[in-house]
Amino acid sequence: MxxxxxxxxxxxxxxxxxxxxxxxxxxxxxxxxxxxxxxxxxxxxxxxxxxxxxxxxxxxxxxxxxxxxxxxxxxxxxxxxxxxxxxxxxxxxxxxxxxxxxxxxxxxxxxxxxxxxxxxxxxxxxxxxxxxxxxxxxxxxxxxxxxxxxxxxxxxxxxxxxxxxxxxxxxxxxxxxxxVPVDLSEVHERVRVLDPARAEGPRLEDAEIIVAGGRGLGSPQNYKLVEQLAEALGGMAAASRPIVDDGWIDSSRQVGLTGKITRPALYLAAGISGATQHMVGCSAAKTIVAVNSDPDAPIFRHARYGIVADCNEVLPELVRAVTQVSDSHD
Ligand SMILES: Cc1cc2nc3c(=O)[nH]c(=O)nc-3n(C[C@H](O)[C@H](O)[C@H](O)COP(=O)(O)OP(=O)(O)OC[C@H]3O[C@@H](n4cnc5c(N)ncnc54)[C@H](O)[C@@H]3O)c2cc1C
Missing domain, CATH: 3.40.50.620 (HUPs)
Known part of the structure; x- marks a missing residue:
C-alpha cells in the first residue's frame, strides 16, 4: 500500500x-x-x-x-x-x-x-x-x-x-x-431540519462527576435520588438504557454503546448491572463506585469501590453525608 x-x-x-x-x-x-x-x-x-x-x-x-x-x-x-x-x-x-x-x-x-x-x-x-x-x-x-x-x-x-x-x-x-477548494453549492441535502434540537447546559461527555441510575432503582420516582446525589456532588445525573427506554429520563442522559461515551473522574453506578454495552460508555472513568444488591453483579469487576446494598437506602445516606461535609466547609 x-x-x-x-x-x-x-x-x-x-x-x-x-x-x-x-x-x-x-x-x-x-x-x-x-x-x-x-x-x-x-x-x-x-x-x-x-x-x-x-x-x-x-x-x-x-x-x-x-x-x-x-x-x-x-x-x-x-x-x-x-x-x-x-x-x-x-x-x-x-x-x-x-x-x-x-x-x-x-x-x-x-x-x-x-x-x-x-x-x-x-x-x-x-x-x-x-x-x-x-x-x-x-x-x-x-x-x-x-x-x-x-x-x-x-x-x-x-x-x-x-x-x-x-x-x-x-x-x-x-x-x-x-x-482545499471544494464547491458544495450544488449539493442537495436529503434531510431537511424542521426544528433543530437544542442541547442546553453542560454535556455528560464533559462531566467530571457522574451519578448514574439503572433498573435496580425499581421505579421512576427513585431516580430523583440519583439526581439529588449528583447535585450534592456538583456532578451530572445519568442512566442506563432500560430506564431511558421506559421513559424515566431523557435519552440525552443515557451512557453506553448507544448513548454517551463519558470519561469522568468519578462514576457512581446505582442499580446498574454492568452490561458490556453500558460499560463502553463509562469504563474510561478514573474511579467507578458501584452500589448493587447482588454481590455477583458484573459491575463489581469494574468498580474500585463497591457497596453491596439496596441503592434506595444507600443513595439518601450518601446525599446526607456529602451535604454534611459541604456544610462543614462553608
Ligand atoms: C446493541 C445494544 C446496545 C445497547 N446499548 C446500551 C447503552 O448504550 N447503554 C446501556 O446502559 N445499555 C445498553 N444496552 C442494554 C444492556 O445490554 C443492558 O441490558 C443494560 O445496560 C442493563 O441496564 P441495567 O443495568 O440498568 O438493568 P439490569 O440489567 O436489569 O440490572 C439491574 C441491576 O440492578 C441490581 N439491583 C436490583 N435491585 C437493586 C436495588 N434495590 N439496589 C441495588 N441494586 C439493585 C440488580 O442486581 C442488577 O444488577 C444495549 C444492548 C444492546 C443489545
Whole structure:
C-alpha cells in the first residue's frame, strides 16, 4: 500500500472531543509508519485554532482543510460530498474517523461512494504484511472480530471512543496546511431540519462527576435520588438504557454503546448491572463506585469501590453525608 493514511474529522456544528481526534491521529501515525506512507489530517469544517499544534504533536505531514459554508449546516450530504471529492483527487489507503454520533452516519456513506470496505466500532488497526488488520467490537461489545482489509482498495474505519490512548509522536513534525477548494453549492441535502434540537447546559461527555441510575432503582420516582446525589456532588445525573427506554429520563442522559461515551473522574453506578454495552460508555472513568444488591453483579469487576446494598437506602445516606461535609466547609 502506498496511498497515505487520512484521518478525517468533522468540525464546526458538533465538535468531536479533542481526545478522540488525538486518538485517531495516534492510531493513524502508527499505521502510516508501519506502511511507510504519509499521514494526512483532513479537517472538514473550520480548522480548530490549535490544529497546527495538535498535528505537529502527532507527526502529521499535511493538514488539508475544507471549509465550504455549506458544511456549517452539519448535514451529512455536504460532508460526504466534500470528503469523497477530496479522496477522489487524493486516494487514501486508510480513511480513519473517530466514531461519534455524526460519523456513525457518514463513514459508511463515504465508504459506499468510494467502493471501499468499512469497519465500524473499531478498536485497533494493525499492519500485516502490506495490508491491514482491523479489530472491532461486535454484538454490542460482547465479541471482538478481526477483519483483514483487502489490499489495493481503500478501507474506511471508525474508531470507537476510548479504544486508543492518545500519545504524542516521539519527534514532532512541521505539517503543511492547505485549504482545499471544494464547491458544495450544488449539493442537495436529503434531510431537511424542521426544528433543530437544542442541547442546553453542560454535556455528560464533559462531566467530571457522574451519578448514574439503572433498573435496580425499581421505579421512576427513585431516580430523583440519583439526581439529588449528583447535585450534592456538583456532578451530572445519568442512566442506563432500560430506564431511558421506559421513559424515566431523557435519552440525552443515557451512557453506553448507544448513548454517551463519558470519561469522568468519578462514576457512581446505582442499580446498574454492568452490561458490556453500558460499560463502553463509562469504563474510561478514573474511579467507578458501584452500589448493587447482588454481590455477583458484573459491575463489581469494574468498580474500585463497591457497596453491596439496596441503592434506595444507600443513595439518601450518601446525599446526607456529602451535604454534611459541604456544610462543614462553608
Ligand atoms: C446493541 C445494544 C446496545 C445497547 N446499548 C446500551 C447503552 O448504550 N447503554 C446501556 O446502559 N445499555 C445498553 N444496552 C442494554 C444492556 O445490554 C443492558 O441490558 C443494560 O445496560 C442493563 O441496564 P441495567 O443495568 O440498568 O438493568 P439490569 O440489567 O436489569 O440490572 C439491574 C441491576 O440492578 C441490581 N439491583 C436490583 N435491585 C437493586 C436495588 N434495590 N439496589 C441495588 N441494586 C439493585 C440488580 O442486581 C442488577 O444488577 C444495549 C444492548 C444492546 C443489545
Amino acid at each position: 502506498t496511498a497515505p493514511v487520512v484521518v478525517c474529522s468533522w468540525t464546526g456544528i458538533r465538535e468531536e472531543p479533542p481526545e478522540e481526534t488525538e486518538a485517531a491521529l495516534t492510531l493513524g501515525r502508527s499505521v502510516s509508519a508501519g506502511l511507510g506512507v504519509g499521514l494526512v489530517w483532513l479537517v472538514v469544517g473550520p480548522a480548530p485554532q490549535d490544529c497546527a499544534e495538535v498535528a505537529a504533536r502527532h507527526g502529521v505531514g499535511e493538514i488539508e482543510v475544507i471549509s465550504d459554508p455549506k458544511l456549517s449546516t452539519g448535514l451529512a450530504d455536504s460532508f460526504v460530498e466534500a470528503v469523497c471529492r477530496f479522496l477522489g483527487d487524493h486516494p487514501a489507503g486508510l480513511v480513519l474517523f473517530s466514531q461519534t454520533f455524526d460519523t456513525r452516519l457518514v463513514a459508511p456513506l463515504v465508504a459506499g461512494r468510494l467502493g471501499a470496505s468499512v469497519v465500524m466500532n473499531a478498536l485497533d488497526v494493525a499492519v500485516e504484511g502490506d495490508g491491514l488488520e482491523v479489530t472491532a467490537a461486535a454484538f454490542g461489545g460482547d465479541t471482538r472480530v478481526v477483519y483483514r482489509a483487502a489490499t489495493g482498495r481503500p478501507c474506511v474505519v471508525a474508531l470507537l471512543a476510548n479504544s486508543v490512548v492518545p500519545e504524542p509522536a516521539s519527534s514532532p513534525s512541521s505539517p503543511t496546511v492547505s485549504e
